[in-house]
Amino acid sequence: LDRVVGEIQQSLLQAIRKKDDAGYQTLKTKVKTSGNPDADKIILEADMKLYQRNADWKNYASTAVVYANKYAGDNANVLNSLAWTFYEQIKDKNMLAEAEKWAKHATELQNVYAYADTYAAVLYKSGKKDLARKTAENAIELAKKSGDDYRETEELLQKINQMK
DSSP: OHHHHHHHHHHHHHHHHTTOHHHHHHHHHHHHTTTOTTHHHHHHHHHHHHHHHTTOHHHHHHHHHHHIIIIITTOHHHHHHHHHHHHHHOOOHHHHHHHHHHHHHHHHHOOOHHHHHHHHHHHHHTTOHHHHHHHHHHHHHHHHHHTOOOHHHHHHHHHHHTOO
8 A cells, every 4th residue: 555655646646747737636636546545644644745737825824824723733854844934935914823833843852953943943933032042042052962063043043133
């Protein structure tokens, strides 16, 4: 079954890469009617990639929220990745509030530099100066302990300190 799921996902990704939107829709219908227990998850993941390809950030954001609430749960890596994409691409304050929850949860699951850095960045973009500063400083401390390069977080901290 895993092999079949993998093949379906590859086909969907190929259709996205080739910009074969008709083929993509056909494959999606196949997945929906396949009786595969992971059909919904597969389709949401593929749709997010499609919206990302099209730079359709409004649909990407709403799909990501559904995906995160249903499937990301306690997967710190996925939560962090979604939050970082929101930091880079999403301007809508309500959507950023979702990213903030994911980023915070990722740091609660694993208190590591990369996750703390994402959380600080999302807080900065949301305009939460004090918490953003505290989180960025925490990220730098974590980086010092783990030997990660934290120059980008120092640059972020400068931006945070310049906020009104």
